[in-house]
Amino acid sequence: MDIRDLDRRSLDVIDKLLAGATEADLGRPTPCSGWTLADLLRHQISENHAFATAAREGAAPDWDGGTLGDDAFASYSRSVEDALTAFDEGTAPTMTIREFGDFPAAIALRMHLVDSVAHGWDIARALGQPYEPDSEALAEALRFVANIPTEREPGGSFAPVVATPSTAPELDRFLGLLGRDPGWVS
Numbered sequence: 001m002d003i004r005d006l007d008r009r010s011l012d013v014i015d016k017l018l019a020g021a022t023e024a025d026l027g028r029p030t031p032c033s034g035w036t037l038a039d040l041l042r043h044q045i046s047e048n049h050a051f052a053t054a055a056r057e058g059a060a061p062d063w064d065g066g067t068l069g070d071d072a073f074a075s076y077s078r079s080v081e082d083a084l085t086a087f088d089e090g091t092a093p094t095m096t097i098r099e100f101g102d103f104p105a106a107i108a109l110r111m112h113l114v115d116s117v118a119h120g121w122d123i124a125r126a127l128g129q130p131y132e133p134d135s136e137a138l139a140e141a142l143r144f145v146a147n148i149p150t151e152r153e154p155g156g157s158f159a160p161v162v163a164t165p166s167t168a169p170e171l172d173r174f175l176g177l178l179g180r181d182p183g184w185v186s
Contacts, residue, residue, distance in 0.1 A: 001136070001140065003106065003109040003110055003113055003140070004084075004087045004088065004109065006113055006134065006136055006137040006140055007084075007087070007109065007112055007113045007116055007137070008084060009134040009136075009137050010113060010116035010117050010120060010133060010134055010137045010141075011080050011084070011116050012134075013120050013131075013132070013133055013134060014080075014116065014119070014120045014123055015077070015080075017120065017123050017124050017127060017129055017131075018073055018076065018123065018127075020127075021037070021073065021127060023072070025037055025126070025127060026038035026041070026068075026072060028126045028127065028186060029126065029186045030122045030123070030125065030126040030186075031121070031122050031125050031126075031180055031181070031184040032122055033159070036126075037123070037126045037127070038068060038072060040119060040122055040123065040126070041066075041068060041072050041073075041075075041076050042066040042067065042068055042072075043066060043119075044066070044076060044079065044115075044119055045066030045067065045068070045075055045076055045079040046062075046063060046064055046065050046066025046079075047063070047066070047112075047115060048076075048079035048080055048082060048083040049065065049066065049079050049082055049083070050062065050063045050065075050098075051083050051086070051087075051095075051097075051108070051112050052079075052082040052083045052085070052086035052087075053086075054092070054095040054096060054097065054108065055083075055086040055087055055089075055091040055092060055095060055105070055108075056086050056089070056091075056092065057092065058092035058093075058094060058095060058096065059095070059096035060096070063098045066079070083112065087109065087112075091105040091108070091109070092105060093105060094108075095108035097111055099157070100157070110140070110141075110144045111144075113137060113140060113141055113144070114141045114144055114145055114178075116137075117133050117137055117138055117141040117174065118141075118174075118175070118178055118180070120133060121133070121171070121175060121180070122180075125184055125185065125186065126186065128186070131171070133171065138170055138171060138174060139170060141174055142170050142173060142174040142177075145174060145177045145178055146177060148177065148178075150177075152179070158178060158179050159178070159179025159180070160179055161176060161177055161179060162175070162176040162179060162180060162181050162182070163176060164176035164182065168182070
């Protein structure tokens with residue numbers, strides 16, 4: 001299984017969600033506590049460019065440098081292209097990912113996949129649209145997040161786990177493990 005392909009498919013889902021969004025939507029709340037859609041896109045732009053730099057160089061000095069510019073949606077699209085191009089060109093054997101540390105490229109790419117699947121849901125919820133992630137991408141992302149420690153410090157990178165039944169749909173279990181309430185609505 002090619003993680004890059006799964007990530008690309010997840011990013012395609014986000015592209016479709018954003019296709020009808022307008023500047024007026026940028027102020028909408030998201031499931032990310034205290035973030036509007038503009039804040040979330042800024043974060044995604046920053047993460048995409050930083051992952052691209054880490055893929056090319058092994059590390060990225062700035063994981064918080066995303067800017068929306070004159071057209072937030074075009075800036076986001078450029079960041080996606082930067083990340084996908086970097087991943088397709090081949091990655092450094094290890095990548096330093098923010099405060100999380102150094103990881104083999106295969107793990108770092110899965111981290112980006114998780115980010116893409118999770119923030120796709122955040123964007124869909126902010127825009128009041130249904131979210132239908134790629135099933136293979138979701139399954140791989142769920143396998144990965146199932147290994148993230150569930151004991152978490154307040155204010156950390158991941159919110160406390162939201163309990164979901166083991167019989168809940170994969171998306172709900174994935175979201176719960178990341179500390180998102182699958183029932184969140186704006």
